[in-house]
Amino acid sequence: MTYQNFSLKQLQEIDGAHHLHPFTDHKDLRAAGTRIITRADGPFIYDSEGNELLDGMAGLWCVNVGYGRHELAEAAYAQMKELPYYNSFFRCSTPTPVLLSRKLAEIAPAGVKQVFYGSSGSESNDTALRLVRHYWALEGKPEKTIIVSRRSAYHGSTVAGASLGGMAAMHSQLGAPVPGIVHAMAPYAFELSLPGESEHDFGVRAARSVEDAILEAGPQNVAAFIGEPVMGAGGVKIPPASYWPEIQRICRKYDVLLMLDEVITGYGRTGAWFAAQSMGIEPDTITTAKALTSGYQPLSALLVGDRIASTVIEKGGEFYHGYTYSGHPVACAVALANLEIIEKEGLIERVRDDTGPYFRKSLMERLAGHGIVGEVRTIGLMGAIEIVKDKETRERFPGDGAAAVVVRDHAIANGMMLRATGDTMILSPPLIWTRSTIDMAADRIAKALDLAEADLR
Ligand code: PLP
Numbered sequence: 001m002t003y004q005n006f007s008l009k010q011l012q013e014i015d016g017a018h019h020l021h022p023f024t025d026h027k028d029l030r031a032a033g034t035r036i037i038t039r040a041d042g043p044f045i046y047d048s049e050g051n052e053l054l055d056g057m058a059g060l061w062c063v064n065v066g067y068g069r070h071e072l073a074e075a076a077y078a079q080m081k082e083l084p085y086y087n088s089f090f091r092c093s094t095p096t097p098v099l100l101s102r103k104l105a106e107i108a109p110a111g112v113k114q115v116f117y118g119s120s121g122s123e124s125n126d127t128a129l130r131l132v133r134h135y136w137a138l139e140g141k142p143e144k145t146i147i148v149s150r151r152s153a154y155h156g157s158t159v160a161g162a163s164l165g166g167m168a169a170m171h172s173q174l175g176a177p178v179p180g181i182v183h184a185m186a187p188y189a190f191e192l193s194l195p196g197e198s199e200h201d202f203g204v205r206a207a208r209s210v211e212d213a214i215l216e217a218g219p220q221n222v223a224a225f226i227g228e229p230v231m232g233a234g235g236v237k238i239p240p241a242s243y244w245p246e247i248q249r250i251c252r253k254y255d256v257l258l259m260l261d262e263v264i265t266g267y268g269r270t271g272a273w274f275a276a277q278s279m280g281i282e283p284d285t286i287t288t289a290k291a292l293t294s295g296y297q298p299l300s301a302l303l304v305g306d307r308i309a310s311t312v313i314e315k316g317g318e319f320y321h322g323y324t325y326s327g328h329p330v331a332c333a334v335a336l337a338n339l340e341i342i343e344k345e346g347l348i349e350r351v352r353d354d355t356g357p358y359f360r361k362s363l364m365e366r367l368a369g370h371g372i373v374g375e376v377r378t379i380g381l382m383g384a385i386e387i388v389k390d391k392e393t394r395e396r397f398p399g400d401g402a403a404a405v406v407v408r409d410h411a412i413a414n415g416m417m418l419r420a421t422g423d424t425m426i427l428s429p430p431l432i433w434t435r436s437t438i439d440m441a442a443d444r445i446a447k448a449l450d451l452a453e454a455d456l457r
Contacts, residue, residue, distance in 0.1 A: 003038070008048045011036050022157070040067035043430055043437050045417065056411075056418040056441055058430045061232060061264045062295035065341045066432040072296045075337035079330045088117075088327040097327030100335050104301055107273040107339070112286060114309040116302045117327040121263035121289035122156025124300040125226075128285045129160050129178070130321055132224045132257050135308045138315045144223045145180045148213045148256070152186040152234035155226065155261055155287075164226055167234070182217060185209035186231060187239035190375050190386055190394070203240030211250045219254035224284070229275035232264035235424040236384035238377050244281050257284040257308070263300070267291035268342055268431050270380035271352030278352075278380070284308055294338045299331035347431040356380045358435050363427075366442040372403070372453045381433065385425040385445070389456075396423050397456055407452040414451075416444035 003011065016030045036048040043066055045055045058064060065072075079096065086094050097117060105113040116131070118124045129147065136144035149155070151166035162170045163177035166186070171177060185192065187206040189199060197205070214222050225247065231237035251258045260283035265275035267288070272278035274286060284307055289300035304312075312319060325331070342348060360378040367385060368376040374388035387404045389397045397403035404420035411418050411425075419426045429441070 008036060011048065042066050042068055043433060051415070053412065053415055053417045054437070054441055054444065056416060056427045056429050058291075058428055059295045060290070061269075061428045062290035062293075064268055064291035064347070064431045065294045065338060065345075066430040069294070069296070069338075069341065071337050071341060072294070072334050075333045076297065076330050079333035083329055085329065087324065089322060093327065094329040094332075096329045096332035096336060100301075100332040103336065103339055104303060108286065108303050109274060109276045109282065111282070111307075112303045112305045114304040114313075116304060117325075117332075118289075118300040118302070118323050119298040119325045119328070119331070120156070121261070121287060121300050122158040122161035123323060124263075124287045124289060124302040125155045125164055125261065126158055126160040127302045127321060128226075128259050128287055129164065131285065131302070131304065131308060131312065131319075132259060134316065134319065135257070135311055136223050138311050141220075143221055146217045146222045147181045147259075148210055148217070148222060148225045149181060149183050150186045150210075150227060150231075151183045152188065152231055152237065153183075153226070153228060153261075154231070154233035155228075156263075182213050184213040186234065186237055187243045188231075188235070188237045189240060190237075190377075199240040200242045203242030204246050206239065207243050207246035207250060210247060211254075214250065214254050214256060219256065222254060222256050224257035224259045225251055226259040226261060228261045228263075229265050229279055229281065230270070230379055230382060232382070232426075232428070233421060235421045236377065236379075236382055236426050236428075238379050238384075244279050248282065259283065259285045259287070261287045263287055263289045264382075264428065267339070268348040268351060268380075269382055269428065271348060271356050273348060292338070293331060293334045294341075296338065297328070297331035297334040298325075299328065299335055301335075342431070345432075351380050351431055355431075355433055355435065355438065359383065359433075359438050362435075362438050362442045363445075366446050367449065370446070370449045370453075372397075372407075372449060372456065381427075381429055381431055383427040385427075387423045387425060387452075403452070403456055406455055407448050410451040410455075411445060411448035414444050414447050416441060416448065418445070 012033045015034045037045050038048045039046045045053050101115040104115050133145050149164050153166040155161045155164035160178050162174050163181050166183045185206050189202045193202040262274050270278045284305040286303040293299045363376045374386040374394050377384050389395050401422045404423050408420040
C-alpha cells in the first residue's frame with residue numbers, strides 16, 4: 001500500500017482519526033488540517049499539494065546535510081541487507097557502532113573518548129543523569145545527586161528529560177518530576193538584562209544564579225550542572241561570551257560535573273564539530289543526537305569524558321542501563337556516512353568561515369531594522385528574530401506568542417518554513433545553505449514580516 005493511493009483529504013481525515021502528534025493541540029490540528037510533507041530535496045521540502053518550502057529548520061534542527069542524500073540511503077540499505085540488527089548487550093557488538101565510537105572519539109573535545117548510544121536525545125539525557133549519579137555513588141559521595149538546570153531549557157520529553165528541562169508548560173503536565181533537579185536563570189539578555197547592564201555583566205550575573213542554586217542546595221549535594229551551549233527550543237538564546245567561562249569556574253570551585261546538551265549544537269551547527277570546541281567549554285558529558293545522522297535514522301550518542309568513564313569502568317561493575325537499540329547497526333552505518341559527508345564537503349569550515357558570517361550579515365541588514373523586530377541574533381547557522389510591538393521599549397504584542405504565529409503563517413504561505421517559540425522566530429537551516437539560499441530566506445522572511453506587521457498594527 002502506498003500513500004499515493006490516498007488524497008490529501010483522506011490522509012488528513014485518517015491522521016485526525018488516529019494519530020496523536022507531539023506538542024500539538026489536537027482540536028486545533030483537526031480544524032486546520034494536517035500539513036502532509038511528502039518529499040524533500042536539498043534545502044527544500046514539498047507538501048502533498050506540491051508546494052515547495054525552503055526548510056529553515058532542517059526538519060527539527062537535524063537535517064544538517066540536507067535532503068536527498070543517496071549515500072545515506074545506500075549505507076542503510078547495505079547494512080540492512082548484511083545485518084539489520086543485533087544488540088550490543090552481553091559482550092556483543094556489531095561493526096558500525098565500533099567504528100562510529102572511534103570516529104566520535106576523534107572529533108570530540110579532548111578528554112572525551114567513550115560513547116553510550118540511544119535512539120533519541122531524551123534517552124541520552126536519561127543516560128547522562130543516571131551516569132553522573134552513578135559516578136558520585138562510586139566515588140563514595142552518594143549524596144551528590146542534585147542537578148542544576150535552567151528555566152527555558154529543553155532537554156527532551158521523557159520524564160527525566162522534561163524534569164531536567166525548564167519549560168513551565170511541560171512541568172505543569174508532568175505530575176511528579178524526577179526529584180533533585182533545580183532550575184536557575186536562563187542567559188537571556190533580551191528579556192532579563194537590567195537597564196544599563198553590559199552584556200558581559202549580564203553573562204556573569206546569569207552564571208552566578210547557577211552558583212546561588214548550588215549554594216542553596218549545598219555543594220556537597222550537587223552532582224552536576226546541565227546546559228545547552230545555546231538554548232535551542234527555548235528560543236536560540238545565545239549567552240554572552242562571559243557566561244560559559246564563569247559557569248566552568250563555578251563548577252570547578254564546587255566540584256560539580258558539567259553536562260553539556262549538544263543535541264542541537266552538535267555536528268557543525270556553530271561552525272565546529274561541537275559548540276564545546278567553538279566556545280571553549282570542557283564538559284564531562286555531551287549529549288548528542290539529531291545531526292549525528294542528519295535525521296536519516298534515529299540515533300543518539302552520549303559522549304562521556306575520562307573522569308566519569310574511568311571511574312565507571314574501573315570501579316562500576318555492571319551498569320544496569322541500556323536500550324534495545326543502543327548502537328543500532330543501521331543507524332550507526334548512516335551516522336558514519338553522514339559524518340563523512342560533513343567532512344568531505346567541508347560543511348563545518350563553510351559555516352565557520354563563510355555561510356555563518358554571511359547569515360548574520362544578511363539577517364542583520366535585511367531584518368534587524370524592521371518595525372516589528374526587536375533583535376536579531378545568530379551563531380553559526382542558528383538564528384533568532386524577536387518579534388515586538390515597540391522596538392524601543394521591547395514591548396510585545398498582546399496574545400503571548402500569537403504575533404510570532406502570524407509571522408510564521410505568512411512565512412509558510414510565502415515558501416519559508418520557520419518556527420515560532422513564544423515571541424521568537426527561530427531558524428536552524430541545513431548546513432548546505434549557500435549565500436544565495438540565505439538571500440532567498442531573508443527575502444521571504446522580510447515579506448512575511450511586512451505582511452504580519454500589516455495584520456498586527
Ligand atoms: N536536548 C535538546 C537540546 C533538544 O533540542 C532536544 C530535542 O529537540 C532533546 C534534548 C530531545 O531530543 P529527542 O527529541 O531526540 O528526544
